[in-house]
Amino acid sequence: MNGKELLKIEDLEIRYETDDGIVYALNGVSLHVNEGETLGLVGETGAGKTTLAKGILRLIQTPPGKIVNGKVYFEGKNVLAMSDHDLHQVRGNAISMVFQDPMTSLNPVMTVGEQIEEVIAVHNNSLSKEEIRERAIAMLKRVGISADRIDEYPHQFSGGMKQRVIIAIALACNPKLLLADEPTTALDVTIQAQVLDMINKLKTEMNTAMILISHDLGVVAQTCDRVAIIYAGRIVETGNLRDIYKNPKHPYTVGLLDSIPSLTRDTKRLKPIKGLMPDPTNLPSGCPFAPRCNYASSACSEAVPELTDRGNGHLVRCIKDISGKEGQ
Amino acid sequence: MWKYILKRLLMMIPVLLGVTFLVFFILNMTPGDPAAIILGDQATPEAIAQLREELGLNDPLLIRYVRYIIDMLHGDFGESYKNGISVAAQVLDKFPNTAVLAVAGILVALVIGIPVGIISARKQYSALDNTSMVLSLLGVSMPNFWLGLLLSLLFALKLGWFPSQGMGSGFVPLLRSLVLPAITLGTGSAATVVRMTRSSMLEVIRQDYISTARAKGLDEKVITKRHMFRNALIPIVTAVGLQFGTLLGGAMLTETVFSWPGLGRLMVDSLNSKDIPMVLGSVLFMTIMFSFVNLAVDIVYAFIDPRIKSLYSKAGFKKRRVVVA
Ligand SMILES: Nc1ncnc2c1ncn2[C@@H]1O[C@H](COP(=O)(O)OP(=O)(O)O)[C@@H](O)[C@H]1O
Ligand SMILES: [Mg+2]
Numbered sequence: 001m002n003g004k005e006l007l008k009i010e011d012l013e014i015r016y017e018t019d020d021g022i023v024y025a026l027n028g029v030s031l032h033v034n035e036g037e038t039l040g041l042v043g044e045t046g047a048g049k050t051t052l053a054k055g056i057l058r059l060i061q062t063p064p065g066k067i068v069n070g071k072v073y074f075e076g077k078n079v080l081a082m083s084d085h086d087l088h089q090v091r092g093n094a095i096s097m098v099f100q101d102p103m104t105s106l107n108p109v110m111t112v113g114e115q116i117e118e119v120i121a122v123h124n125n126s127l128s129k130e131e132i133r134e135r136a137i138a139m140l141k142r143v144g145i146s147a148d149r150i151d152e153y154p155h156q157f158s159g160g161m162k163q164r165v166i167i168a169i170a171l172a173c174n175p176k177l178l179l180a181d182e183p184t185t186a187l188d189v190t191i192q193a194q195v196l197d198m199i200n201k202l203k204t205e206m207n208t209a210m211i212l213i214s215h216d217l218g219v220v221a222q223t224c225d226r227v228a229i230i231y232a233g234r235i236v237e238t239g240n241l242r243d244i245y246k247n248p249k250h251p252y253t254v255g256l257l258d259s260i261p262s263l264t265r266d267t268k269r270l271k272p273i274k275g276l277m278p279d280p281t282n283l284p285s286g287c288p289f290a291p292r293c294n295y296a297s298s299a300c301s302e303a304v305p306e307l308t309d310r311g312n313g314h315l316v317r318c319i320k321d322i323s324g325k326e327g328q
Numbered sequence: 329m330w331k332y333i334l335k336r337l338l339m340m341i342p343v344l345l346g347v348t349f350l351v352f353f354i355l356n357m358t359p360g361d362p363a364a365i366i367l368g369d370q371a372t373p374e375a376i377a378q379l380r381e382e383l384g385l386n387d388p389l390l391i392r393y394v395r396y397i398i399d400m401l402h403g404d405f406g407e408s409y410k411n412g413i414s415v416a417a418q419v420l421d422k423f424p425n426t427a428v429l430a431v432a433g434i435l436v437a438l439v440i441g442i443p444v445g446i447i448s449a450r451k452q453y454s455a456l457d458n459t460s461m462v463l464s465l466l467g468v469s470m471p472n473f474w475l476g477l478l479l480s481l482l483f484a485l486k487l488g489w490f491p492s493q494g495m496g497s498g499f500v501p502l503l504r505s506l507v508l509p510a511i512t513l514g515t516g517s518a519a520t521v522v523r524m525t526r527s528s529m530l531e532v533i534r535q536d537y538i539s540t541a542r543a544k545g546l547d548e549k550v551i552t553k554r555h556m557f558r559n560a561l562i563p564i565v566t567a568v569g570l571q572f573g574t575l576l577g578g579a580m581l582t583e584t585v586f587s588w589p590g591l592g593r594l595m596v597d598s599l600n601s602k603d604i605p606m607v608l609g610s611v612l613f614m615t616i617m618f619s620f621v622n623l624a625v626d627i628v629y630a631f632i633d634p635r636i637k638s639l640y641s642k643a644g645f646k647k648r649r650v651v652v653a
Contacts, residue, residue: 059539092543
């Protein structure tokens, strides 16, 4: 499973310049994804997950968004410094993205077939119209939709079916990396597992690496090789799935684990994290989690802690040395 | 779909009745005796009284209205008070002239309005966008006849490039005579189309499916054309349809400024001479034209947006747009 490094993000900083001030959405994120593996990216709403995923593909709208700093190496080439032409070759072909809301992510005036065919056509100039259509039909079948629905429009599909179509579009060109931004959050609980299983099955078959974004550590637990926890635009903890679950080192991770019913070691003591994430237009100078943290001391508010290595690629951004067990 | 069209055609009947009713009563309430106007200054009171009797002007208003409607249902729109020629014949005679001008005007509006609106939206707040917004505000608020007079002064009277009056016969003279009135009519509509295109495009630009399109690796030209413009089209078609419907009814001021022999001028002349059957007939015709354009616009919707199409074909579908007459 652990192939060579496919994606490496270095120190990515993204801001939104709005009338209400500068939103510091991403403040120096570094990450890597290996070939074929799944990285779970977990954090609360507003932590910067979507910004990170869009930033990888340079999909941040400018204005108001702005990539201020950082590098995104994909197979050794910096996506952020590519020509538009090269970027268009990468998008939808080597890296594709599934967006959060299937209801609004498909073009309402094009048939689902046209929308799948479009991405195949733009990346495969040599294919004939018939071949493109055949591939689109095959892709539709792979996501569990019957071929005779290919000429229907998005409004004729349910939310779950729409998300399947979007996944078909994303995987149509056999990408090396899939960015799945909360792919099941907007769906009915009953079909979330179905869609997630399907994504997993397909990405394994195609040997596609994936960044699976979620605000739910429970979702990530079932599918990921490694996990990165993001808080206020910074990675606060990252490591192997096992290390994160069995030996969480950051108080925020501990808090997240405690707030999942199925994973709580002691279900009677299920507790949500108190307080709110700091306002991203006005971040504190110290650790942004300190105001909510049970372990915080005065040293915590002096400077943002560095990510430190606790062994085996387990990185933690905390000056304390706590363990999940103590957190109980 | 056909059921829908039939329903819309039937809905035109009350609209037409309402419009004739309004115009009929307003015209009869305004001062001035048609009989006196027809006979001129020298007419004796006896002659006027006799003519009033012949025209049925002494009957109660309601009776005259019912009589008019009954004749109308038989396809008889009466004769002009002024020259005794059938109203229908005169309207149909002038309509092609107005139609030519309306088509030319709307072409000017489309050729300017759509590209400028798209570029403005894609480059929001750029110098180009700001310029086009100021110009289009000017275009919307500037009276048509005033622009017509300016154009006529400069390009017809001073430079002599185009005729200032009338409609040329033969292809090239026709085109030459069309230029100034078409630009006069078109700029006002173009300004509306620019603003509508821009705002509709801006709405679409922020949609999630545009991000999806970008994430596919499409280039911006394709995204603008295939994904943005088609989704932005409904409000644009509505605006263009309204403009075209209005132009088809005859542009009174522009036709008067350029002495264009169309419906608009016919209407102005008839109003001046209180030629009631003529005015009624023209208004009726304009209303019909406007309703047809509206219906056409609604049918075009179905081809643009599959969601509307499925709405039309669903049974029990309720009236969605009010026909503005
Ligand atoms: N287009 C935008 N304009 C202004 N602020 C934005 C925009 N998109 C996101 N943000 C802000 O950036 C921060 C991160 O947002 P996002 O990346 O969407 O978080 P997540 O996906 O983790 O919920 C939030 O505070 C959000 O309000
Ligand atoms: Mg998000």
